[in-house]
Amino acid sequence: MKKITLLLFVTITAFACTSEKKETMEVTPVVADISIEDGWARPGKAGMMSAAYFRLENTTDIADTLVSASSNVSNNTQIHLSYEKDGLMVMEEQEFVPVPANASVMFKQGGLHIMLIQPDNDINEGDSVAVELTFKSGRTLSAQVPVRPATGMKMDMQGH
């Protein structure tokens, strides 16, 4: 009888340990890990227009959706998309931008961009602009992006 009790105890303990190990292995993040990479903003004058560009990098298996943007240089910061339609360049405000799992989303000239409308002060080369992005998951993401002229590099223009 003692042997049976001991065997049962060992079996239950072993099962419990196995289950615990299995749970630990299957833990995954509940919020996508998204970062802002290669950001920059165009110089601009107070009361005029500027824009910020970057690459959103999602390295997790979880998708999220960008729903709003703000900045420290303008009270009116919006997400827009430029594209060609019927021979004209058009621009539309975006209510949201999907960020798929394990993917990157480019904000680049001639495409998606963060519009910095009528900044309070001049945005000069060498300055930086604080950009804050809010996602559908509730997560916010902040970054300081340097102010520099567009380089005309391929990354600035690709896909246009």
Next chain:
Amino acid sequence: MKYLPLLLLTLFIAIGACNSSPEVIDDLTDRSFELVDQDSVEVTFPDDYKGKYVVMSFIYTNCPDICPLITQNLIKIQKDLDNPDVQFLAVTFDPKRDTPETLSKYKSVFHLDENFNFLTGEEETINAFMDSVRVRTQVSLSTTTQDGTELYFLNHSDKIMVMNPEGKVIIEYGGSQPSVPKLIVQDLNRLLK
């Protein structure tokens, strides 16, 4: 005798190649537009630019994305061409807001020299000018800012043109395309030989 058609075809191609001069896209020689630059200097277009090649584009300064991209392409052409005899112009199609003072501020952001000017004018004149070079615009988004002023954006044509010394437009490409500066520099270098 059986090779006669082939010989004739070759002859026609050879003659065509020898006489190849750029096709005239828009003839502006009989037009005259009274405009002003970013320093409020009066300009008669195209008369004041006759005798030199002019690379020109069409923009508005409240454009946050495409027009700076077009301006960058003009800058790249100017830099790569490196020819002070070629004039660069960006003409606004939003004269209501793009006063000389506004254009001057816009120019200062890009650090441009005296061969690169921005032009504006009376609304009626600008409309006629844009018609003559087939530039279309339409109001797209319109919102009211926090201080109560109206803010609108424009859908617009996207082009860079080259006008020859006689006042005839002979080259036209998409203005914001990344491949365009190289093409225009190649074309101009060929024409300037």
